[in-house]
Amino acid sequence: MMRVGGYEFADGARFQPGARIDDPKLVGEHIDFLRKQQKGELTPQDVLADAKNPNSPLHSFFEWSDTAAAEQYRLQQARGLIRAVVAVYVSDDKPAVRTRAYVHIPEPSAPHYRSADQAMSTKKTRDLVLQRAWREFQQWKARYKDLKEFSTLFEAADEVAQKVRAIGKH
Structure with a gap:
């Protein structure tokens, strides 16, 4: 039987400034404790209710103003x-x-949205859009890698990977 050996934060996870991200093990264990308190059925309301307590390890992950x-x-x-x-x-x-109609342009200095046709007609923004889409797909693939029903899709995606990597090198 498999058991949890530890906890980490997912790649690309975003938290508010000031969130105590130094101890994902504590956060994961605390959330699992809450799940067990709720007979295995955890809701966002359960997490929020607990996080309202300033002593909760989840407190810093929320904006209280x-x-x-x-x-x-x-x-x-x-x-x-x-x-x-x-x-x-x-x-x-x-x-x-x-x-x-609009796509997100994740420029580090000024993230914004542009019309899709405008974004895709300029090499710089096209590359940013395609790279972001590929990262999101890779995250989705990692999330569902254990589902054998998607194995053919994942194999095809791996074949495309080399083409996408080439985009980043230009």
């Missing part, structure tokens, strides 16, 4: 709204094509 938290939540809603917009391209001789 209602004003700042509200602003962060609204920014998250704005990101979701931008990602939800789909452009419908039409022409006289082809069927309509639906595509995301």
Whole structure:
């Protein structure tokens, strides 16, 4: 029988400034303790209720200023709204094509969104979009690597990997 040997934070996990990320083992064990308290069915409400206690090892992972938290939540809603917009391209001789209207450009100095066609028409931003998409796919692949139903997809993705790596070298 397999057992948990420890805890880590996932690659690429993002936390608010000031979060105590130095002890993922403590955080993982505490969350598992909460899960066991709830007879194996953990909810975000359970985690939040525990984290409200300043002595909880989860406390630093949350914004406790209602004003700042509200602003962060609204920014998250704005990101979701931008990602939800789909452009419908039409022409006289082809069927309509639906595509995301905006893509995220993860420029380190100034992350922002651009129209998809504008972003994909410039080498620099196209490379950033493709690299980000590939990273997200790799994270998804790592999350579901144990599901044999996706093994063929993963093999095909590995074949594409060399092409994507070449993008980063240009």
